[in-house]
Amino acid sequence: MPDTRPADADPGLLDDPAWHALTGPQRRFAVTSDRAYRYRVDVGPFAALRDVTDPGAWRDLTELSGPGDRAALVAPSAQPTTKAHAGWSVLQVLSCTQMIAPPDGLAAEVPTRSASTLVTLGTEDAAEMVALAELTHPGPFAASTVDLGGYVGVRREGRLVAMAGRRLQLPGWIEISAVCTHPDHRGQGLARLLIAAVDAAIRQQGHRAFLHAIHQNTAAIELYRQLGFATRTDMAFTVVQLTDG
Numbered sequence: 001m002p003d004t005r006p007a008d009a010d011p012g013l014l015d016d017p018a019w020h021a022l023t024g025p026q027r028r029f030a031v032t033s034d035r036a037y038r039y040r041v042d043v044g045p046f047a048a049l050r051d052v053t054d055p056g057a058w059r060d061l062t063e064l065s066g067p068g069d070r071a072a073l074v075a076p077s078a079q080p081t082t083k084a085h086a087g088w089s090v091l092q093v094l095s096c097t098q099m100i101a102p103p104d105g106l107a108a109e110v111p112t113r114s115a116s117t118l119v120t121l122g123t124e125d126a127a128e129m130v131a132l133a134e135l136t137h138p139g140p141f142a143a144s145t146v147d148l149g150g151y152v153g154v155r156r157e158g159r160l161v162a163m164a165g166r167r168l169q170l171p172g173w174i175e176i177s178a179v180c181t182h183p184d185h186r187g188q189g190l191a192r193l194l195i196a197a198v199d200a201a202i203r204q205q206g207h208r209a210f211l212h213a214i215h216q217n218t219a220a221i222e223l224y225r226q227l228g229f230a231t232r233t234d235m236a237f238t239v240v241q242l243t244d245g
Contacts, residue, residue, distance in 0.1 A: 013170050014100070015075070015233075017173070025171065029148065035060040036057050044140055044148075047071035062242060070241045077236045078234075088241065088243065089240065089241055091239045092239040096236070098210060098211075098231070099211055099221075105203065106199055107226075117154050118152050118193070121152060128159075129163060133180060138177070148165070148167055149166065150174075150198065152164060154190050162180065162182065164195055166198060174207045176199065176211040179211075211224065
């Protein structure tokens with residue numbers, strides 16, 4: 001059996017995960033300048049600034065964006081982006097908990113009898129994935145988010161009813177995201193099954209999993225805790241919109 005324990009990863013990188021993803025392993029999905037980076041808008045809304053207090057960084061973000069574009073900035077709650085600059089306005093601030101997976105695999109037993117129902121999801125599934133995300137609201141999911149790779153799902157009678165996958169990737173860490181189940185198929189352990197599959201794939205890459213959950217989603221947070229995820233810190237997702245670009 002190969003050793004799937006992840007190599008030691010610097011948890012400090014998780015304070016600014018979008019920056020380290022966009023300037024590192026996922027730079028091919030980014031549009032960039034010296035002081036600002038963002039994912040292509042068809043991939044996702046996340047952006048990162050070298051210094052959120054620098055008006056020049058906000059001007060750089062403007063140059064990377066179009067009129068009315070939105071961006072999501074991620075930072076520890078103790079360091080929120082409370083105001084934007086240079087034509088950007090704050091639309092929403094979401095308070096989340098950031099959790100990290102245990103290095104030796106998930107703690108709770110996960111049923112394997114349904115493993116054969118898991119399917120790999122790709123570009124051809126994007127429309128269904130977007131529709132499921134719009135119904136269940138697991139977080140932002142755009143037409144080309146699936147291009148980040150590593151998404152799996154469950155189909156019932158040909159219909160996509162649950163999914164999860166890998167979103168932000170930075171050195172040593174990969175985020176589990178888009179964990180969602182159609183309301184008609186909840187209570188069947190599908191989320192648990194999908195999270196276990198995604199975590200196993202992340203460990204096989206030699207990385208460690210992390211994720212975010214809004215504080216109000218107490219059921220999801222409890223599930224993650226049962227699986228062995230530990231709270232690392234509270235994070236703020238600040239959604240801003242370009243009003244004068």
